[in-house]
Amino acid sequence: MEAYFNELSLHSFTDNETAKNAFLLLGNCLKKLSEMGVSNTRMTDEATRKGILSGQTLNRVLNNEAVIDKDLKSVIINRMCTLEPIDDLENKYNVTGFQYNGEDCKGLGWACEDIEDSVALGLSLEDIWTDRNYNVNIYMLDEDGEEVSSVSQCKHVVTPNGIENLRDFFQTKINIPTNGSVLAIETVSLFPHLIFAGQALEQLKNIKDAVAVEQIYYRLRDLERVAANSIVPISTSIFKYKTTPESETRSRLPEMFVKFEDGETRHCSWHSRFIPGAGRIHFYYDESEKIFYVGYIGEKL
Template sequence: MPLLFLNEKSWATTCDHTRADAAMVDFVDVVRAVAKEDPAETSLVSEDGLTSLEIAKDYPIGKWIGASPKNHARWLRLRALQNRSPVRSVYPAPDADGHLEYRHEGEKVLGLGAAHFMDGIAVSLPVVPEWETPSVSLERRELVELDNGSLEFEHETVDVRHVSSLPHVDEYRAWIRESSLARAATGRQIWERRADLYPHLQFLPRTEAQLGDLDPRWVLPVRGCLERLEAAAADWDPAMMHEPEWQTKVTPEGETRKRVCRFEDLDGKVETFHLHARFTPGAGRIHLRPIGAEGKIRIAHIGSKIRPDL
């Protein structure tokens, strides 16, 4: 489901109304061009309702709509696309509890960060050269729980897909089409489409309920983690390597925690699935074990970090 996230930093800047009017023409054309590739699913997500936005400083969108019949027609085209606000309606804001934060040039950004976290596209009003680019670099800070239970911040620079002109949309047309076909939007869909999406992964029956009840904010991180595990398994030659060459961080549990990682396997025997990959926000874990005889990875647990019974 292609999600377009409004870059709030590109609005309410200081510019003349003529420049703002031209930017709105481009903005509507860009949004509609993305939606044309997936008309049933594309949504425009903004922190505030579109009618409350200022195109430029002291130039509210309502004034632009009423300035001419052409502007009103463009507004109706824009409104035909489903708008979701606030951003938290589809991006449950893990930053609300301090787990995740995105910044651009030192300033916290919600729309750009949500576009990266939700694997979507950021869209900007092209009023300044800063937004005339098909990708934007962000500083990402994330609070992660280590295996010993301690917390630490991880910092990295990430790039988010970004459009503000029709040539930018051209760069992502193929990706939009392919992602619309391949994406699972819920945990239930991940389970139902697992054989097609992850042919080298095997899932214990217990994971069906875990995926069915998956926290919506974890759908994309889980999907991404499974995709990386699938890629590792697909490239794995068990005759050459005891384990796949992991494409995501996979670590073993310590000896004292292995007892909480024992599950009934597909053959009815109880096995230890102490290897685990992580996903965030929070302490998300996917517990697994490589099956060398089949060249597959078997998944036993998808959810929160397993806590020992008291």
């Protein structure tokens, strides 16, 4: 798992002492993240060129021993690395940009729940950058090449205490299967209110991309949450992730009618979306039994 550095939190400091205290706190956060299993904190190339002190960019401040001593410099260099190549991430998710309060925000964007579902690490700035969630605007291309926008929350931390408060989240991330075959085996124990068609389990077993498997895991967990809490009737508003019914025309496609192991054929016209690509989890929700029947997992039909 990797975290992402919030480049918007980089700001100018009035003196060496103030900057020193800020970077000491950053170093303690990097150590705490490592304790939680976060191997790297990625940042943009632009961040390294931002002015921190008069006439000094971040790269120059790293060599200013009045601000960052050798031990802290080693921690920062070893735990933080650049976000490049950014094009690879953009191609994977079809993302065209992220914004917070009208400003571009790559770090917050990549960390948000609907993309990498990680955490963003920033420098503390009172009343502006604190330990809390921030809403990020995501701009991306849909499967038809049209730009669409959505809003997603980003977990943001600036102190070791803020990181500690997310311990359960980090523990969950560590335990998420990263291979479709493993997730398929664990579906019964992980999702007791979900019943999978044979074809859906086979499709899941063939998914090797760890990012896609993680995305599928979270969508299935969302279905489990709805059923376990007996939330009815079905509607787009009861789901955490984008989940909608097919159009009337597409709902009549033969692929929407899936035969399950009990011999019943069910109309799996609702779907939850996942990325990278145009991933779909098609299902039928039995509202009386509070059971989701998952009929298909894969690319858009």
